[in-house]
Amino acid sequence: MSTVDDDKKVVRGFFEAVSEGRLEDLPRYMAADVVDHNKIIHGEADEPGAAFEGLRRQSEALAPLTVQVDELIGEGGRVVARVTQRGVHSAAHPRMPEPTGRSFDIEAIWIFTLREGKIAEIRAVSDRLGLFAQLGWPLPVAD
Numbered sequence: 001m002s003t004v005d006d007d008k009k010v011v012r013g014f015f016e017a018v019s020e021g022r023l024e025d026l027p028r029y030m031a032a033d034v035v036d037h038n039k040i041i042h043g044e045a046d047e048p049g050a051a052f053e054g055l056r057r058q059s060e061a062l063a064p065l066t067v068q069v070d071e072l073i074g075e076g077g078r079v080v081a082r083v084t085q086r087g088v089h090s091a092a093h094p095r096m097p098e099p100t101g102r103s104f105d106i107e108a109i110w111i112f113t114l115r116e117g118k119i120a121e122i123r124a125v126s127d128r129l130g131l132f133a134q135l136g137w138p139l140p141v142a143d
Contacts, residue, residue, distance in 0.1 A: 062087035
């Protein structure tokens with residue numbers, strides 16, 4: 001059974017791998033059937049394991065993408081991370097407007113559920129209004 005400190009190390013390692021572009025290392029931190037409820041753009045799949053492809057696409061479209069860990073709080077198999085996300089809308093993504101070349105700097109809260117020493121579930125809330133405004137994207141319209 002992992003400790004809170006072990007779980008925090010996994011989460012910190014996850015963000016370091018994303019920030020350093022080492023996406024091939026993500027299986028060290030995420031379970032194969034991880035479910036990611038964190039959506040930058042609506043319509044991304046949240047079925048088990050889809051997080052790997054979602055993170056790859058987002059990392060490519062927002063490169064260089066970095067996530068600075070500002071605070072970690074852990075308890076009972078969960079870790080909450082307050083982070084600052086920075087990047088540039090530099091490449092195409094099937095669910096994003098055409099690349100603007102503009103940068104962003106937003107705050108987000110990520111909640112991780114860990115199982116057997118790996119991230120099993122991800123939920124997040126981020127400053128999407130700030131993201132859209134900084135990147136010059138049109139605001140989404142409700143159906």
